[in-house]
Amino acid sequence: MTAETRPTAARSSEYNQVALVDLLDRVLAGGVVIAGELTLSIADIDLVHISLRAVISSTSTLTSSHYEVASGRG
Amino acid sequence: MAEHLGTWVYCVTRQLRDERLALLTGVDREPVRSVKGPDLAAVVGSVDLQEFGEEPLRRNLENLSWLDNCARSHHRVIQAVARSGPVVPMRLAVVFHDDARVGTMLEERTDDLASALSRIDGRAEWGVKAFSDAGASEEGSDTASDELDRGPGTAYLRRRRAQLSAHERARNAAAMGAEAVHKALSTISEAARRHPPQDERLRGDPSWMILNGAYLVEDNRVDQFVETARALDDEHPGLRLELTGPWPPYSFATVEERGF
Numbered sequence: 001m002t003a004e005t006r007p008t009a010a011r012s013s014e015y016n017q018v019a020l021v022d023l024l025d026r027v028l029a030g031g032v033v034i035a036g037e038l039t040l041s042i043a044d045i046d047l048v049h050i051s052l053r054a055v056i057s058s059t060s061t062l063t064s065s066h067y068e069v070a071s072g073r074g
Numbered sequence: 075m076a077e078h079l080g081t082w083v084y085c086v087t088r089q090l091r092d093e094r095l096a097l098l099t100g101v102d103r104e105p106v107r108s109v110k111g112p113d114l115a116a117v118v119g120s121v122d123l124q125e126f127g128e129e130p131l132r133r134n135l136e137n138l139s140w141l142d143n144c145a146r147s148h149h150r151v152i153q154a155v156a157r158s159g160p161v162v163p164m165r166l167a168v169v170f171h172d173d174a175r176v177g178t179m180l181e182e183r184t185d186d187l188a189s190a191l192s193r194i195d196g197r198a199e200w201g202v203k204a205f206s207d208a209g210a211s212e213e214g215s216d217t218a219s220d221e222l223d224r225g226p227g228t229a230y231l232r233r234r235r236a237q238l239s240a241h242e243r244a245r246n247a248a249a250m251g252a253e254a255v256h257k258a259l260s261t262i263s264e265a266a267r268r269h270p271p272q273d274e275r276l277r278g279d280p281s282w283m284i285l286n287g288a289y290l291v292e293d294n295r296v297d298q299f300v301e302t303a304r305a306l307d308d309e310h311p312g313l314r315l316e317l318t319g320p321w322p323p324y325s326f327a328t329v330e331e332r333g334f
Binding site for chain 2: 018019020021022023024025026027028029030031032033034037038039
C-alpha cells in the first residue's frame, strides 16, 4: 500500500492527494452511469466488484501484520 | 476518428470555455476537449481502445497501479472542470465510439443532465467516516469462542463472558454514536448517503469503520458543516471522525439509467 492510500492522508481537507480508497468509493460506485457504447458490460456493481477484488489481493500481503496486532490485543 | 480510438467521458457541465481545458491531460495522458450539446458540454478525451476497450479495461481494472492512475486522472480532470462551475461526474469507464455519439447522448439526455446540474449547483460533497476501536473485533470474538470451547474452568468462562458482553456493549454504543453523527450531519446537508464501510485490507487499518458517509453541503454552509463534524467528534469520545472534501458530487450526481 502506498503512502497516499493510508487513512491519515485523508484526515484533512487541505491535502490535495486524496486517499485511493475514498476515491474508489466515488468513481466506482458514484457518478452518472450512462452506459458507454463500448463499455456496456462494465457497469454498476460489476465494476466495484472486479476492482476491489484486485486491490484487496494486491494489498493483502502488506496488511497481514495488522491481523497479528489485532489478535495479539484480544 | 481512427478505428482504434474511443471517446472517454469525464463529466458534463454547462457550456465552458475551452481554454479552461488547456494543458489538462486524461486517463490515457491524452489532451482533454469538449463536445458541445444544445445547453451542455461533455468533457472528453480520445483513448486507445487497446488499453481502454471493454476487454482490456476489464483486465486493467484489476491491476492496482493501473486503477490508481486511471481513477486519479479521471478525478483530476473532473476537479479541474469543477473549478469553473457545477459538474456532473461520470462513473469510471464510460467510453463511446466517437464524439458524434457523445453529442447524441447530450441531446437525448439534456433534461436529465440539466436537472442533475441544478441539484448540485452551489453545493459540494463532503465525506465523514467514523471509526471505533471497540471494533477490531470479529477476529477477537472468534478467538474468544475458540478459547471458550477448550477453556479450563468456570471462573475463566465467566470472565470471558463478561469481557465479551463489555465488548458487545462498546460496539453497540459505537454503532449508536455513528447513527447520531450521521443524523446530525444529514440535518445540515441537502442530501446524504452512506457508502458501505471500506474493507480494512484496503485501508490498512484494523479499527472498525462504522460510518462511511457522503454529504451534499451548500457552499455557504461548509463552515457550519465542518464545525459540526468537529463538535460531534468531541461529543463521541468512543468514535474517531475523519473528514474529506470538498469532492465533486460523485455520490449525488445521478440520472436514471437508460439504454440507447
